[in-house]
Amino acid sequence: MRIHLSSVFVDDQDKALRFYTDVLGFVKKHEVPLGADKWLTVVSPEDPDGTELLLEPDGHPAVRPYKEALVRDGIPAASFAVADVGAEFARLRGLGVRFTQEPREMGPVTTAVLDDTCGNLIQIIHGG
Numbered sequence: 001m002r003i004h005l006s007s008v009f010v011d012d013q014d015k016a017l018r019f020y021t022d023v024l025g026f027v028k029k030h031e032v033p034l035g036a037d038k039w040l041t042v043v044s045p046e047d048p049d050g051t052e053l054l055l056e057p058d059g060h061p062a063v064r065p066y067k068e069a070l071v072r073d074g075i076p077a078a079s080f081a082v083a084d085v086g087a088e089f090a091r092l093r094g095l096g097v098r099f100t101q102e103p104r105e106m107g108p109v110t111t112a113v114l115d116d117t118c119g120n121l122i123q124i125i126h127g128g
Helices: 013-023 061-071 085-094
Strands: 007-008 026-032 037-043 051-059 078-081 099-106 109-114 119-125
Touching: 007 013, 007 061, 013 037, 013 051, 013 085, 061 085, 085 109, 085 119
Parallel strands: 007 051, 078 119
Antiparallel strands: 026 037, 037 051, 099 109, 109 119
């Protein structure tokens, strides 16, 4: 058994696609129209057949309060592995990404937390 798909709820799929591809560096895998929304997934360019991230519309009534509570409490909706948190922090900050937590060593790992512009906090992590 392996993880095939995970999702992050976004407030605007087109804006999310731009952020997750143009800024974070993922690549689009699937874009299938489903009425007003889409089945929209991205993958790591390093593993195009690996785990897909679904950029899922946040229209369900339970989702927005959930997302707002996570952000209010500083809890990331997802965590992405990077080779070097400090270098990725510098690259993303240079692109105008807002961080809610600068790089921090936590035992065997280093983490930072960013705002994905779509209503979520995302953790980047290295180590462990």
